[in-house]
Amino acid sequence: MPSSTLPDRLVGVNLKMYFDAPSTTSYITAITKLFAPPASISTGVFILPSYPCLASASDLLDMTPQIILGAQNCHSEDSGAHTSEVSPLMLKQVGCRIVCLGHAERRRAPFNETDEVIATKVKAVVRNGMIPLVCIGEKSQSRIMSEGVGLAIRECSPQILSVLRAVQGDVPIIFAYEPVWAIGAQEPASADHVLAVVQDLKDLVSTLHERAEIRILYGGSAKPGTWRTLKQGLDGLFLGRFAHDVGNFERVVREVEES
Template identity: 50%
Template structure:
């Protein structure tokens, strides 16, 4: 008998967050431009998500309707309803058309004191409301010795992963965004060898949980043109920052990821 064909590869994943860089008109203009990329996204056979601010989620959902491009949110609270002034309900996010929710970004952890336990509670709420958590993980420490750097990264990221996953249903889809804290906002992304080695070890951590749900790992942290080509054998996609705030740059990365 001829050998069986390899199982189909999961679709690559590409996304970007606008953080708080744009005002309202600029955000809506950007979302309209991203919607025009739908044919390129389909041709590249990837999943694309975009994460605007909370205020523009509803009009953004309208602009992205029918494009296949996923709408994300930058955070969520861990409860659906209640006296939690200023927080955003995961139930309402789902009702607004959100499918991906970013959680535990290094800025949230540093500026607002979010812990692994906080992120885990939010991730559980996101899954409970039918959305996919995009859980940001990454090491603060950086070693100039390559062999030590990978071990440090894995040791710091492992509890972030396990704490989040242990509170989720076994079959829940999860996205992990590996973003070395020291590489966020830097002039260059982390080295390809480092990223691939770390992600391989993080996949082993996930596999050790024997989960049935899909877990995709993307790289973020000063990712830009040419980054995916160096990492394609190790990661499932990219989570872009300010580079992708120029839609033409985002389009270039979509082309780079085509048929990858």
């Protein structure tokens, strides 16, 4: 995938901190077997392992360049006195092409990352020739039931606008719409809710960034079957627990590929 071009459809998996090193290796090895040449897929498939496994994951993915390696976060500076932080320059050097930023698990305590902090990281990722995957989403479900999608739009709009203002020109950006209340749940958010919110967010983006290559994915307890209900309005899925089983991940990728 050239760094300036995003596939129309994307399916990615966030391993979070669920996997240890040997299970990361087994998981990625199994995925490479599914999608290695001569198999060809047009869906962009990406995997976000933990930092310590990125270099070995990059080696494992060497023969399957259609599978995109990504990181789960980064610092906004390329180098300096930032003990324990991870440089976006190094992520690029070990083979990452995507960096996830502003995940709900980073926006909340104890990390409390703000839109401003996330915007500086977005700039750093773009500066290093990688693609930011920015998570957005409203916090509360109970209020949604009484307020409809208006609350979700009000919470997501500044999250999107701060990113769009941080980058100039036709830069590829992936947004993952992940309602916070749907992460770690048994079921994803309802298709009606997701499609309505994402349509409004697309309208917002198009008024500001007409030429940008932007994709909007859904995340939050997504699993096999979820795509069928969302495919008319979304560009793909950002998966968690339910794709930590290789068979489930393959099923979701095939569902997206065949739609």
